[in-house]
Amino acid sequence: MCASSEGPAPVSAMENGAKSVLVMDKMKLFGGCTRLCGGLCAVESPVQERQGITLKADDLFRELMRITNWRCNTKLVSKWLHQSGDTVAWLERQGVQFTEVKGWGEKVLVSHWMEGNGNALVNALIQVCQTAGVEMLLQTRGKQLKTNDLGEVTGVIAENAEGEIIDV
Numbered sequence: 240m241c242a243s244s245e246g247p248a249p250v251s252a253m254e255n256g257a258k259s260v261l262v263m264d265k266m267k268l269f270g271g272c273t274r275l276c277g278g279l280c281a282v283e284s285p286v287q288e289r290q291g292i293t294l295k296a297d298d299l300f301r302e303l304m305r306i307t308n309w310r311c312n313t314k315l316v317s318k319w320l321h322q323s324g325d326t327v328a329w330l331e332r333q334g335v336q337f338t339e340v341k342g343w344g345e346k347v348l349v350s351h352w353m354e355g356n357g358n359a360l361v362n363a364l365i366q367v368c369q370t371a372g373v374e375m376l377l378q379t380r381g382k383q384l385k386t387n388d389l390g391e392v393t394g395v396i397a398e399n400a401e402g403e404i405i406d407v
Contacts, residue, residue, distance in 0.1 A: 247329065247364075249373045260373045261407055263397055265380040270361030278341075278352040279360075283324035286337040292348045296320040302347060327351055333363045379405065 249260040264271075281287075282299045300320050304313065327337065335353055342348035353359055368375060378400035385394035385406075397405040 247326070247367075250367050250371045253371045253373060260368075260371075261395075262368060262373055262375045263379040263381055263395075264375075264377055267378055269365055269375070269377065270357065272357075274357040274361050276357035276360070278337075278350050278356075279323075279327075280349050281323035281327045281351050282320055282349050284327035284337075284340075284351065285324070285331065286327055286351055287324075287340050287348065290340055290348075292340055294346070294348060296324070299347065299349060330360070330363070333367050335360055335363045376405075 249262050252260045262269075268274075282294055282296045287294065296317075300317055303311075303316060303320075331337065336355070336359070337351050338354050339352050340348045341350045341352060355362075365375070376397075376399070379397050380399075381395050381397050382404075383396040384392050385396065387393050394407045397407065399405060
């Protein structure tokens with residue numbers, strides 16, 4: 240499997256039977272803009288529970304749909320919200336420390352702020368990938384996906400910083 244970012248997806252692939260997982264980033268450093276973030280949006284998380292915040296995923300879903308005039312992928316938003324609390328719990332188990340939950344006003348407290356901000360998040364995810372045996376390449380740009388006769392992705396052709404072609 241070839242994953243697009245470090246973090247839960249490549250680790251999940253390894254845990255679910257992938258023989259190998261490769262993460263590539265065309266930059267010199269993993270994480271991109273995630274390193275600049277202060278927190279992430281989640282609901283029904285252990286952090287909220289510890290702070291006495293009782294907001295439910297279905298309530299946040301309705302609020303997000305209201306403010307977006309239902310102009311988004313409702314199934315995707317619902318799935319994201321309903322899994323976001325478990326994601327925060329998983330991140331805590333990986334060593335990410337959440338400091339507080341802030342929000343939009345008094346009722347919509349969903350912004351989970353982290354100790355060390357996005358840098359800490361990315362570094363924790365890189366450590367998880369390395370521990371799981373995920374191969375990670377920096378300064379390597381994916382050029383073309385390889386597929387079989389059924390259209391299933393079977394690999395990738397990439398190019399590293401030295402201009403060498405990598406066929407995975």
